[in-house]
Amino acid sequence: MDISGKKILASAAAVLTTEARAIQALAARLDGAFVATVGRILDCDGHVIVTGMGKSGHIGHKIAATLASTGTPAFFVHPAEASHGDLGMIRREDVLLALSNSGETEEVLRLLPVIKRLGIYLIAMTGRPDSTLARHADRHLDTSVDQEACPLGLAPTASTSAQLALGDALAVALLEARGFTAEDFARSHPGGKLGRQLLLTIREVMHGEDELPRVEDSAPVAEAIFEMTRSRLGLCAVVSATGSLVGIVTDGDLRRHAETLADIRSQHVASIMSRDPRTVHADELAAVAVEIMQHHRVQGLLVTDEEDRLVGALNFQDLLQAGVV
Known part of the structure; x- marks a missing residue:
């Protein structure tokens, strides 16, 4: 298929504009739920367990890694694996952050009875405040978008960008609340260049x-x-x-x-x-x-x-x- 360079650039620009708009809209929707979420994680004596399927799972991996490297102990648990033994990694003192754009992801919803029975605090990050996951969560973070950047409206694009951005916002808010410093960051990255710059005498x-x-x-x-x-x-x-x-x-x-x-x-x-x-x-x-x-x-x-x-x-x-x- 022959496609002009001008059309390629226009398509790429449209994607970036759509995703930027979706992220910008999140700022206007930040409210007490976000503040309460930060406060609950700060009070957590355990870990933040992040879970999600598919593209949301990929974003969840990154959010967990960012939290862990900025002073909030966190790791990712695959929801399908959780039903086959990995639930043993989640303890009562932990907080569970579950990502699902639809809020109806079967593998995630399957965890709800066990999570509720253990009394684990559940934070849902979904694009549908009226979804099953959002309604059963202790706190809901709204990552809804007006439209996906995919012209077919099928591939998660703007929605995953919104999830990623809100995860970064959460990590940075926690970082600042903890008084986490560059030296603290370096101690968790001793093998990286930043660690050597900040620790090596x-x-x-x-x-x-x-x-x-x-x-x-x-x-x-x-x-x-x-x-x-x-x-x-x-x-x-x-x-x-x-x-x-x-x-x-x-x-x-x-x-x-x-x-x-x-x-x-x-x-x-x-x-x-x-x-x-x-x-x-x-x-x-x-x-x-x-x-x-x-x-x-x-x-x-x-x-x-x-x-x-x-x-x-x-x-x-x-x-x-x-x-x-």
């Missing part, structure tokens, strides 16, 4: 004192070059006779002074070093080092402890390898 990625390239300010430039070659960090700390930090020599310093270096075996490091080098504390987050390096356009930093004693060094490559960048 400089001490964990830096090269320690035994690997730290350093020379005294009276040492010849050749010695600094040797230290830089040994460490492969692209820098060398310069200290005084008493061990206090007085400067730094980098690859850039060597290039800038290349024409004036008469004899690297006799010329002192102090003549080419950069004074008052930028440093970062070992217990700062590694992300802080990234920010400093990018802001000042440097490739490495010297690391100090809480008493400003030199304890290590790191370069941009270390941060890349640690996955912080």
